[in-house]
Amino acid sequence: MSLNRIINSKSFDIGKSLLAFNLRYNGKFVPHPPQYRCFRTQARSLAYAKDLFLGQINKAEVFPYPEIGNEELEELNQFVAPVEKFFNENVDSKKIDEDAKIPSETLDGLKELGLFGMQVPEEYGGLGLSNTMYARLGEITALDGSIAVTLAAHQAIGLKGILIAGTDAQKEKYLPKLASGEHVAAFCLTEPGSGSDAASVTTRATLSEDGTHYLLNGSKMWISNGGFADIMTVFAKTEVVDQEGVKKDKMTAFLVERAFGGITSGLAEDKMGIRGSNTCEVVYDNVPVPLENVIGEVGGGFKVAMNILNSGRFSMGSSGAGMMKKLIEMTAEYATTRKQFNKKLSEFGMIQEKFALMATNAFVMESMAYLTAGMMDRPGVPDCSLEAAIVKVFSSEGSWICVSEALQVLGGLGFTKNYAYERYLRDCRILLIFEGTNEILRMYIALTGMQYAGKILTGKINFTTACLSVADHNVFKTPTVLSSSQDSALKLEQNVYLFGSAVESVLYRYGKSIVDEQLVLKRVADVIINLFAMTAVLSRASRSISIGLRNHDHEVLLANTFCAEAFFKNNYMMTQLQKHAPENNDASIKKIAEQILEKRAYVCAHPLDRTF
Amino acid sequence: MSGRVLVGVKRVIDYAVKIRVKPDHSGVVTEGVKHSMNPFCEIAVEEAVKMKEKKLIKEVVAVSCGPQQVQETIRTALAMGADRGIHVEVSAKEYESLGPLQVSKILAALAKKEEAQLIILGKQAIDGDCNQTGQMTAALLDWPQGTFASEVTLEAGHVKVVREIDGGLETIKINTPAVLTADLRLNTPRYATLPNIMKAKKKKIANVKPADLGVELASKLQVLRVDEPPQREAGVKVESVDDLVGKLKEAGRI
Numbered sequence: 001m002s003l004n005r006i007i008n009s010k011s012f013d014i015g016k017s018l019l020a021f022n023l024r025y026n027g028k029f030v031p032h033p034p035q036y037r038c039f040r041t042q043a044r045s046l047a048y049a050k051d052l053f054l055g056q057i058n059k060a061e062v063f064p065y066p067e068i069g070n071e072e073l074e075e076l077n078q079f080v081a082p083v084e085k086f087f088n089e090n091v092d093s094k095k096i097d098e099d100a101k102i103p104s105e106t107l108d109g110l111k112e113l114g115l116f117g118m119q120v121p122e123e124y125g126g127l128g129l130s131n132t133m134y135a136r137l138g139e140i141t142a143l144d145g146s147i148a149v150t151l152a153a154h155q156a157i158g159l160k161g162i163l164i165a166g167t168d169a170q171k172e173k174y175l176p177k178l179a180s181g182e183h184v185a186a187f188c189l190t191e192p193g194s195g196s197d198a199a200s201v202t203t204r205a206t207l208s209e210d211g212t213h214y215l216l217n218g219s220k221m222w223i224s225n226g227g228f229a230d231i232m233t234v235f236a237k238t239e240v241v242d243q244e245g246v247k248k249d250k251m252t253a254f255l256v257e258r259a260f261g262g263i264t265s266g267l268a269e270d271k272m273g274i275r276g277s278n279t280c281e282v283v284y285d286n287v288p289v290p291l292e293n294v295i296g297e298v299g300g301g302f303k304v305a306m307n308i309l310n311s312g313r314f315s316m317g318s319s320g321a322g323m324m325k326k327l328i329e330m331t332a333e334y335a336t337t338r339k340q341f342n343k344k345l346s347e348f349g350m351i352q353e354k355f356a357l358m359a360t361n362a363f364v365m366e367s368m369a370y371l372t373a374g375m376m377d378r379p380g381v382p383d384c385s386l387e388a389a390i391v392k393v394f395s396s397e398g399s400w401i402c403v404s405e406a407l408q409v410l411g412g413l414g415f416t417k418n419y420a421y422e423r424y425l426r427d428c429r430i431l432l433i434f435e436g437t438n439e440i441l442r443m444y445i446a447l448t449g450m451q452y453a454g455k456i457l458t459g460k461i462n463f464t465t466a467c468l469s470v471a472d473h474n475v476f477k478t479p480t481v482l483s484s485s486q487d488s489a490l491k492l493e494q495n496v497y498l499f500g501s502a503v504e505s506v507l508y509r510y511g512k513s514i515v516d517e518q519l520v521l522k523r524v525a526d527v528i529i530n531l532f533a534m535t536a537v538l539s540r541a542s543r544s545i546s547i548g549l550r551n552h553d554h555e556v557l558l559a560n561t562f563c564a565e566a567f568f569k570n571n572y573m574m575t576q577l578q579k580h581a582p583e584n585n586d587a588s589i590k591k592i593a594e595q596i597l598e599k600r601a602y603v604c605a606h607p608l609d610r611t612f
Numbered sequence: 613m614s615g616r617v618l619v620g621v622k623r624v625i626d627y628a629v630k631i632r633v634k635p636d637h638s639g640v641v642t643e644g645v646k647h648s649m650n651p652f653c654e655i656a657v658e659e660a661v662k663m664k665e666k667k668l669i670k671e672v673v674a675v676s677c678g679p680q681q682v683q684e685t686i687r688t689a690l691a692m693g694a695d696r697g698i699h700v701e702v703s704a705k706e707y708e709s710l711g712p713l714q715v716s717k718i719l720a721a722l723a724k725k726e727e728a729q730l731i732i733l734g735k736q737a738i739d740g741d742c743n744q745t746g747q748m749t750a751a752l753l754d755w756p757q758g759t760f761a762s763e764v765t766l767e768a769g770h771v772k773v774v775r776e777i778d779g780g781l782e783t784i785k786i787n788t789p790a791v792l793t794a795d796l797r798l799n800t801p802r803y804a805t806l807p808n809i810m811k812a813k814k815k816k817i818a819n820v821k822p823a824d825l826g827v828e829l830a831s832k833l834q835v836l837r838v839d840e841p842p843q844r845e846a847g848v849k850v851e852s853v854d855d856l857v858g859k860l861k862e863a864g865r866i
Binding site: 074078079085088112114115125550 | 628644648684687688691803804805806807809810813
């Protein structure tokens, strides 16, 4: 493993010098073989992925794989049956796509089934489902993209604000009708001028003269359910006076009813996919919003928005997996019957590769989604925003690639509207864009982790009684992971360990300006995404073996295959992160982009041009 | 009259699943296969719940015979609107040989014990396709029967049943207590909504053993072998009637 040695030596040099600096500063002599790592004990070590940035695996967080009780599982299976039945019998996805509308009978059926209030507590008329159960039902609703997005826009983000930051009065007033579906909710943050840059919204809420209500003015764009939502969570800038008496503009979250008046919805957008989901502009013209309709604190809207978005993201993993499992069935039916060159398609290597890809991706998506959901369902308030973002990035891109491959298996037939593949592909594309674009999420993943690592690492410089400890190298010494995956577990360990040093060296090299180095951060994010995925599959496979689940050998195969591939990809990316690494093309890439964007066109002379 | 209706529900392999025969030809593969309530039983439950909603009867009791798993099916019936359930415990081994005769003895005993006014069953189960349980139950109880019902009207002391028969539709009037079996067009069963499933958790399912009802489960039938239906062969086109007759004679059909 010469690659690893290079990484080791360079990082260790830097690491050593860092530690040496630390120790000279402290004036104490402590022996420091390269493996020693300094960390501060924290009250809440509930973060799993964050600690990977320090080269540390928090075994207890992710092993064993989260389980739900027998009673809960029975109840869940009971829930799954009627929902599946409904989707099989009453949902005509083709028609929904063609008409760009979900028929009202279908919506009514969904409301009756109780699908509009899945996470609303029972006392307000909802089902009070845990994150795990919500994810499970998400596997079924994902069978129709438009319905999945309509439901998610209503409850995963639309009414979530009330659930997580609302007062009891607000909950009592609004939740019951939202849970039954009598009122539909929408989440209104994005504006024509502020997409990814959410903090730059220009919609304003000014306090009225008599101080009894706010007046809302502005316009929002790309609002799902915007055409008919009765209750909207709207984010607007309000003037707040901070402690020093300085007036500042801060974002506040408001609960706005269409009934307040002054709200107009634009025409529905004509979209590439999820055409049945209503997306439009919403304009607010002096809409009166009572003071008691502020969600959370005045000026605390950004945090509310981020918490809402973070809490719903993980379900994309299970939705993607649900869709992939269906596609695998459909595609396999075709591949095992269609013959060319007197052989069934399923006998050809390149076709088999596609199925392996689909199965592996579905396996990883499932494992990650339920691991994250399980972590989020633990008592206390675990901060799983990082893990949820990882699940979203992996699942959106995984789904897009796998649906494309499934379509490819069917060839020309896959390209026609007679089959569902092209619709699934069109519906999938939005996954990489909404709920935080994958680019933004990669930045979030990398920067959050690095900020955490940086704090800890600078902490060890300032912390006078430096606590040094041996990094727990043989994390998997005790049989957390069973023997058949021992190899993969070692790969994960190696990767994590090297990742820790890579992060340290990158932080040291760039310092605060790391924020601008997107290509570096992209690699960091990609590695951590792979690491979390590897953790999830190993945890799940171990549990399956130890309890003897059906087909656990296949799971081990999937887990090992994924880990092997991810291991090498990670090593390559971490090599690219090295200072002056020849594998790193970033400088050239930036130069190309500069030259093209300067001329706003393709710059080369035509190949047929002459100079004489 | 007690105003109580007994509805029998059976847990069968889901209708959409592709059935496969076990390698030893002793039966079909049931392990890990999706099961759900027999579609005709769903129609039966729906009819009973509709009667209760119209206040024609007071209580709907869902009954199922089998091992532990049939409780799922009873719960689905409770979620559709049944008031309570009865699980007649039959071990997995005995369940393999449980047929219409034994089930009808159990249902007859339960009907007497619960003083039921009506027993509504599905006309047949999609796994056995026996189409016997309803008829046998009525015979054992010496009650009138309204089978293949596509329309049921409950009136004081009797039931008007429109039956689907080969020649068309037949309307009969029978006295209660009676046994009815539901046919496809009787109604469209409702979905067990998730809120109702949660409410159904609080409803009771009583456990009963066949011995408590005085029923012997021994079967006089034994399954010798289960095979898949023969693969459908391609047909042959013939030019004339003589050719057709010739081919039929060749195949030994005439």
